[in-house]
Amino acid sequence: MNFWNSLSSTAKMVAGALAAIFVGLHIFLAIFYFGPFWFGTHTPTQPIAFSHKLHAGTNKIPCQYCHTLARRTEAAGIPSAEKCMNCHGYVKAESPLIVEIAKKFENKEPIVWQKVFDLPDHVWFNHKRHIKKGFKCQRCHGPIEKVDVVGRSNDFKMGFCIGCHRDNEAPTDCWTCHT
Amino acid sequence: MGKIKVKLFNYKKQNDYKWAMTIDLDRCNGCGACVVGCQAENNVAVVGEEQVEHGRNMQWLRIERYVEGTYPDVKVRFLPMMCQHCDIAPCESVCPVWATYQNPEGLNVQVYNRCIGTRFCGNNCPYSARFFNWYDSKWEKNQENQLNPDVSVREKGVMEKCTMCMQRIRRGKDLAKDEGRPVKDGDIQPACAQTCPTNAITFGDINDPHSKVHDLAHSGRAIRLFEEKGTHPAVLYLKGGSGNVY
Amino acid sequence: MDRRRFLKLGALTASTGMLGACGQTAQQIVPFVNPPDDGVNPVDGFWYATTCKECNAGCGVMIRTVDGRAKKLEGNPGHPISGGKACATGQAGVQKVYHPDRLKSAMLLSGERGSGVYKPISWTEAVTVLSDKLAGAKGSVFFLNNGSNDVTAGVANAIFKDSEKFVSASNHDAGAESLRQGGAALTGLPQTPYPDMANADFSLLLGADIFEWDRSPVFYSRSFGASRRDRPSSRGRMVYMGSRLSSTAVSCDKWIPAKPGQLGIIALSIASVVVDGVIEKGLARAIPRNTLGRYSDALRKYRPERVAEKVDVDAETLYKLAAPFVNEAPAIVIAGDGVTGYSNGVAGLDAVELLNMISYEIGKEKLTAKPRSTPESDQDLKDRMLEWFGPAPRKQTFAKLKSLTEKMAAGEYAVGLIHNTNPVFDTPNALKFKDALGKVAFVVSFANVMDETANQADLILPDNHWLEGWSAQIPDFVPGVVALNLGQPVVQKFQETKAAADSLLEAGAKAGLKIPAANGEEYIKKVISAFRSEMLEIPPALSDKEAWNFLLRRGGSWPSENDTELTATPASDKLWAFKGNLASDEPVFEGTNDHPYHLHIYQTVFAGRGSGVNHGWLQESPDPITTVMWQWWIEINTGEAGKLGINEGDLITVSSVHGSVTGPAYLYQGLRPDVISIPAGFGHTNYGEMANGRGANAMDLLGLSMDEASGGLAARSQMVSVKKAGGSVVLLRNGNPDGEDKGEAFQL
């Protein structure tokens, strides 16, 4: 404290400014990198209020019953309206949301869903490989069967991918995911 | 995130594949199909006349041509030139951010999203096979519809080069893995090899003694460019024909 | 705004702003309403078989589509022409679907002709306009295309075939007519001769730029590769004779510059040596001695010593060239524009075919069983099938186009239908096609990008891109067999376009004309059902629908490899009966004494006749020989340029009696000093931003000399003069002018 007092007012100002910049920079970096984890997730409003909790949780429908492409292709895919109508032609056909889907299905009008999980363009991810290896969907997508409205529970930073690849002795060559 | 191992690239598992390519100069007729095929496959942008004036035409694969002799004894030779995927690549050691390195399958990797554009690698490539994005890639209106979804579109300020159609290799390995077998010779073809009308380009696993590329590489005709530089390219050129014409 | 962009801007905003930046932009995901056939991989994409229509060769191709967008073209591995391979122009064809210049709807002229003022109209309106005009024309209609036999031509023919005035002409590659006519005298088969280069030990290319824009660059390239290195026993050798070291010539082992227009004589000269050599070697086993003797006498006047000076090739070289024909047959001769581009084209081709036949007789025992031309039984089938696709190509000569133009100029036509060709741009200036077109009462163009001809039309009905619609084609150039190429819509329509055949059929129906089918697709199905029994390739057990799907999956119908073994040509009979013209006519050149240079117009690999000039990939691909990009040039021999004081890039004016063009000079060692060589296809004035104003149109120089025997244009018989125009430009070239010649650095 003695030293601090001994400084001139200008010096105090300079020191204060330096400290502020230092702290500010760290806050910036912290928010930049960890912001998504702290300030919630990307939770868009979907055109149809589909509940994963109801389907996957309560009714225990396997994920890949709807997301059929996950085990066959790189993309998990969103089920077609036809798939919805397979069941909902009979099950709860009068529910207003189902009626909405049914109407769109009749008109051959696709439902425009909002993407929740997204990877940057320079990343190539293959669902098939991971499903075939036996990973549960929840491992990356979080406890999706427990929520009504799905939000982004994972930001898919490179560290997440790399960590898991290391643990499982999967290739960590850059071109495994990037081209 | 799990425990962090300091080891950067996990080379513990020795990979069986060692990709290589042979280009038969005796077959090449310089038609340029590979050049356009490569552009179509890899989202290589058309830079436009103005940039060409600056010497910035971007072709991962270009056909060099050399005129020798004077009329009437003129000989013109074609030399398809792309990234040679050197085993001891001069470009790799100079990149300060490790955006380019040798991958376990013998390919020279360029990671666009790691690259900061010091362009040192381009300076150190004796083959001049690396290209820099001086501007953001632009596509004429509507033409982005044709872009290949497997290949990222490069941003301005990064280096790029031939990847031996990594996306195709990846897909080929993926399909082989589904069937629980190693990749067969001929499963994977880069765009240039697939399109080459004279079959001058052969791609394959040189570690596989039964592969075509292995045969050609050991046919006695194979040479490497700038052998004296000791870069050990994975691209082998097969020398031209005999002198007896008639 | 993604993270990267955020940092780029370097803004230090509050955390809320930052969060917006971190959360990547929400994207939408639109699933199918009805999923496609299960088990396919939507990310890898779907592969469809179809037919490339970028040129008339008819390569079967596979198209990769993802999300309804075409991504990549590859050759169809089973197809007899492409064999799984593709060329640069074909590769670029995919991107033409998404070309920025594509017309967006049907358009009706609302200003003066040539003003380019059009108003968009609906398709119903457009079809009504067309049907009114067709009804009013009372048959005085002409149809003009690029010589491909496709559904549109077939439909037009079928609708108007009862009308006497109707003419279906074509504007296709100069020289093709002669090629088809050539060999007619010998083989009696009026079709393009098919040289089996793949199995030849030695190929002599007489002015045949087979890798550039000849009949099928892809097929020839495949044959070239196969000849060179696919046969373990020997490496195929090639010698090219012609006035320019083209990119084909470059690939050959030797280039011998011969005098323009004299290549037929060279063939005869070689034949004379071969015949005598065969007699000497006692190979009469293959050819009866008396036949040979007859030829020997007839060919005596073409002995190398006698013609050496005339053809500008020394006698020793000619003797050397004959050696492979005697010793190492099968050796073949391939003729190209260098033979057919002169007024003695057919005579030259006869000579070439004679040499080919002799060579075949000598070496046929060594040949693998591959046919050299279509057997007569197949030819009949082909002819009958071709009737469904417009006039047979061999009837589509330049002479026919010329007479059509004259009739047009006389005002005899009420309606002109122009499909897939640009005659205003790429016919010789001397033809005055544009003026003649002005005399036609109503011109309909089916172009899907604006071009010079469409700009003269009253009504533009944009055709689909070939990836968007149905097509069928009997490829003219298929080794030895009849094939049917099918094309299907592989991508969603990108613009409001309509297949030309559909527009015609709809309008025809509305006008009360007799139409052959409801639409193009039905038409193709009709063809298939008519010929199904004769096309062995469809398994007989399949129902019609299954057969259709079978063909679509395959991309068409052609015999499998095994079938072709049966169809080797019995050439001998023809040879014995040969009484053809052994005299070679002198070529006639057009030009006065002050035009000392031969004009050599050629099609570059990328620009073609002009269709590639509006495409970025093709424009930016360096020309194989000059490595010029984005530009047009005039080639002149280096030594000759030195004499004239011309340096690279200097602007020079080339003039003929018909016109002149000015452009930058490219100095080339591989060109005869008495030849000026100019690439065609440049100098567009109305072909989109990318093409307009690039160079000048070489067709301005060309007259109308024809080869009377075939009715083909003698495009090489023009003489020109050269002078410096002052000024110079920098040629944009890949590779450096100082460095490009230093090939020894690689010591290959």
Place this chain on the structure above:
Amino acid sequence: MSTSSGHAHGSAEHKAAFNDLTDVEDIRDPEAVPEVVRSTYDDADIFRDEKEFNDHTLRPMFYTTKAYFIFVIALSLIMAQGVATFAVQTYYGLGQTNMHEPLFWGSYIATFVFWVGMSHSGTIVSSLLRLSHANWRRPILRAAEAMTAFSLLVAGLFPLIHVGRLWRVYYMFPLPNQRTLWPQFKSPLMWDMMAISVYMVGSMTFLYVGLIPDLAIARDRAIANNNWRQHYLKFLALGWRGSNREWMVYNKASLFLAVIILLIAPSVHTIVSWDFAMTMTPGWHTTIFGPYFVVGAIYSGVAGVVTLMIVLRWLFKLDDVIRILHIDALGKLLVVIAIIWTYFYVNEYIVTWYSHKPEEAHMWAWQGERFPHLLWIMLGGSVLNIFLLSWSRVRRNVYMMFWMSLLVNAGMYSERYLIVVPVLTRRDNPFMWTDYLPSGTELSIIAASFAYFIFLYAIFIKLFPIVTMADVKEGVVISGDMKIGRHSVRVQARE
């Protein structure tokens, strides 16, 4: 601290506290020393007393003319357009330059090497002369050290200007991160970044430590005049009072730093040379580049010092401090360095000739063919100097020296350009041979870099003492006659 003032105005308590024989206060007492007779050198007048000396040397700092402001504003304008061009270049992409494949490095890197070279003499000369006790060094030290610091600041910008993705440049730093990705430590650029950072810190410290006593003098003056500079001077002078212990520590520190800097500096430029020498490119791939670059750097740096000295001398009428003698001495130094440099230069050719490598030989031929003007400037500026500077009349002629020092630097800039550009225009692959001229963007940014350097210097002059006052005073030998008994003895005292 606020209560204390400098030793010159020390209170009685202070005097008592530091009552020491060596206390400067005592010796400088006019009564104790009757008169300052003369300096060690005989070619200049010496100031009659310290105050006059201080007045004179601090004048540039405290007295500012209108011309100065105009000058600084002009510099700022040049800088501003450079910054604007740079902003445009960053926004649109490096296509704004004229670089292209395979010439990936152009004038930016040449200028970078030039500025790194410029930075060399300052500290090397300073530390070398300090260590060797060369007396003539004294007035030029500050200017030289400042030059080092500023040219490094300017040089450090060039890699940033040069890279394609400025916003990702932090990938170069060995920051631990979630991906466990590290920089490539094999890359000469990586070493370069490390070396330059170390050198920057080192030379800044060296400059600052050397400044401390002078800062104290200036501080006292500022306080006395109630000048606004007192605020930062108080802070930066670290409460220097000039006590014996302080001087002791100070001397030790500057010696220590001098030694360290002397080790760092050559290594830095050697590493810069490795950016080239570690590649496989003909014309670069040579072992001589390390010492060659270092000598070249010192050469251009010393010439830079000469230019600066003469400019300062002229602008601020410092003829009394920066005397012909100093310029003469620097000229001699230049001759020595020029000879060494020429040796290396010729050596490079000889090695090429001896090795019989056609590509290298071609490279040199091309250099002469394509850039004869630059070659002549380089040879004229550097080699011919040896002969001219050997002549003392030239060395002692300020005008001649000014132009010659500029010529040396023009020559050295050409040399950098000739190292970077011709080699890249003639790469291994003859198909890709090319040509290059800098674009407007490049020129404007380079011009701005020069303006920035001068700007920094101009600002420095106004904020800090430009002449190494303490060091000069240290060198001034005070001599006089002192009566010891009956004899008058000639004595010398050294401050």
